Amino acid sequence: MTRWCSACAPDSLFNERPRDKRDRRNEPPPLEFHDLTVAYHKRPVLWGIDLEIPKGQLVGIIGPNGAGKSTLIKAAMGLLPLNSGWVKVFGEPIKKNLKRVGYVPQRESVDWDFPVSVMDVVLMGRYGHLGLMRRPKKHDRDIARDCLEKVKMLPYANRQISNLSGGQQQRVFLARALAQESDIYFMDEPFAGVDAATESAIVAILHELKERGKTLLVVHHDLPTAKEYFDSLLLLNMRVVAFGPTEEVFKYDLLQSTYGGRLTILSEVAEAVREKS
């Protein structure tokens, strides 16, 4: 249990970045964590998280299993009770800014036998924009269709969702998040168990969203691709080990602190680092 303690970096890299660079449009940062602690059954999963995520960043969250990656996202969305600290979205508690947050859950978290079509699932992303008793209008359907087109799933719009491959299911979730038209996106392992074509399609969409000034937090499992896909990385293992631009953070010693003594992963990483540098 002391692994993270002795190994964590002295100061997260983010804290050393100049403050004025962040605040170009005088808007509070999209996401702020302050002294966040979350525990399951009295066992801490996240401990003293202090973070500010600047606008327009594509952030990959990496860390070993059980490092609290998904928990961080869920805590940010207000899905979990916090043991201490707070999270702010654009300077306000999450409840006031729900519409600005989009979410791609882990694929296994829903029942794919549910009697809805692909179109229905994507339209769910529009529900936040609809009032009580309002049904999706033509405008919403057009948006949903555009989003499906973007992930190349439009031909499948009328399919029942159980008749999709894993990669297609993931694209449907992505289309639904796009239909939410949010400013921050949380994605929980969007690359888990998808085919290569879907993976590159998702990466392209992530970058497009970033270009449009959206902030994205993506939980990622695969170290070698992490370096290619993300321009900033958050190394997490119960505490923030490091947060900053990928080239500054994707370093052997920091990754070692994150992954502790897991030698198999370490050797993989060492290889990846050697290849790149």
Add this chain to the structure above:
Amino acid sequence: MNELIPAFEWQQHVVAPWTTGLKSTLWIVLMGFFVATACGLLGNYLILRRMALVGDAISHSVLAGIGVAVVLALQLDTPTLFIAALLAGLAATLIIEIIHRYTRVKQDAAIGIAFTSLFALGVILISMKSGKVHIDTECVLYGEVALVPLEQFKLTLAPALAGAVDKLPMSEVYLRGNELVMAPDVIRMGFVALAVALLVWIFYKELLVSSFDPALAFSLGINATVVHYALMALLSVVVVSAFESVGAILVVAMLILPGATAHLLSARLPVILALTVLHAALGTLMGFHLATWLNCSIAGAFVVAGMGLFCLAWLLSPYDGLLAHWHRRRNRKARTAQRKLARTPRARETENLPKPLPVPPQLPALWARSSIG
């Protein structure tokens, strides 16, 4: 055998109830339909949320509510019992939730604990006072829908209004001179069924999202916990109103059967909800005539008829049914055989091979599982 199953006579068992016996038939069938509709619509969401047995828990806990009312020596009239049973139903859902959340017991086990213990509590409380009050335990468990038409309330109408009502179909059942005569239980259940249908329509989005993906529901500003408890409260109201006619045990069947049947037939929630209502209507009608024929418990016959419809759907469902499976397998075999034959030099015996059956017409997109592929 002949003594057990009476001969089926069309005139006596199907026509007569709708002519000479219309007065009781209409109320009984309406009651069954309202119960099955209200239960079935809610049941759909229970099935989707994998909480089918929560209805079981609530219906059994009703006995605890009645027991508490008996022990507290409250007036045993309908509103008091209704409220007591409702509170017991809500207590059951709370107990399930608390056990599930604060211990390591899983939800299905928690349901098992909650409903048996509340049921036992009800048995204890009622047996403690059994000398002083009369409670028909059989009625609580199995229900007696045949008694529904006996209780009546009268409402005097203005002559002009009575004249207008007289022109409605089957007015001889509920109009006597200037008086409107109704079975109060049926009217109450009708309101409950209407309320359920309205609520399902109004909160369609909220129910759908929170059942499919609670985390997304939260990020859309829909509180899945609130939806859960609202659903449970509504379920308690429905179960408590229904148990008088179909009984605590058969309510569970009414909750699950219509929805489960509809799930076999479609993969679109709006269609499923419509099919649920259709199942409720057909099952009630068939059940009623079954009961007239066999002279048996009407509530039991409702459920057996519903089960018959379920089996029929299982057999005939366009994409999941046994026939469809058989049809597909036969076609596949025939096609493989022909392909094999085409590769062999001697292709003479083609005529003797099974020919592929004609492909059924494409189902409408709303109904079918997929519009392509």
